[in-house]
Amino acid sequence: MPDEPVELLPDPSAELTRAFEVIRATRMDGVPILNPRLAVEAVGFREWNGNWLGALVTPWFINLVVMPRDPAAWRSAPERENVHYPFPTGIFPFIAAVEPGLGEYHACSLFSPVLEFADQDTARETARVAVEGLFDAPKPDDKPAGVQGAETMSRRDFLRGASSAYKP
Secondary structure: OOOOOOOOOOOOHHHHHHHHHHHHHOOOOOOOOOOOOOOOEEEEEEEEOOEEEEEEEOOOOEEEEEEEOOHHHOOOOOOOOEEEEEEOOEEEEEEEEEEOOOEEEEEEEEEOOOOOOOOHHHHHHHHHHHHHHOOOOOOHHHOOOOOOOOOEOOHHHHHHHHOOOOOO
16 A cells, blocks of 8 residues: 655745734734834745745844644654754754744744844845855865864854855
C-alpha cells in the first residue's frame, strides 16, 4: 500500500502578519518601545528543510522565524526552550513559542527594540539580508587555520557581516 500523501502547510506569511497585527493592536498598544515608523511584515519566507524560514518585522522586534511546512519534519519543543538550527554561517538558537491561532513557531531575535530603524524599507531590507545571509557559506580562507565544521556565531557577528542595509 502506498504511503499517504503528506499535507504540506502553505506559506505562513499572511497568517503570521495577521497574528502579530492583532498582538500589536492589543498586547503591545501603548508600549513605549514601539517604533511608530514600522509595521508588521513577514519577509522572505522560503521552504527550508521541510519548514518555512523567513523573518518577521514588527514595531518592537525583527526576528528570524521557523514554522512548520511538513508536519512530519517539524521539531516541536516546549515553549521558551531553545531549538538549535544549523546553517552554513553557523548554528543559531531559536526559542520555541506558541501563539493562539498561529500555533508553534521558533524565533531568533535579531533586533529588539527596533527604535533605530528610520523606516519600513530599511527594516524590511535588513530582515531580507539576514535571511539570505544564513546561507552565505564562509569561504575556506574566512576561517582561522585548524577550525573545522559549523561554529556557533553570535547574532551580532552575523549581522555585522550580513546586513549592509542596517546603518545605526
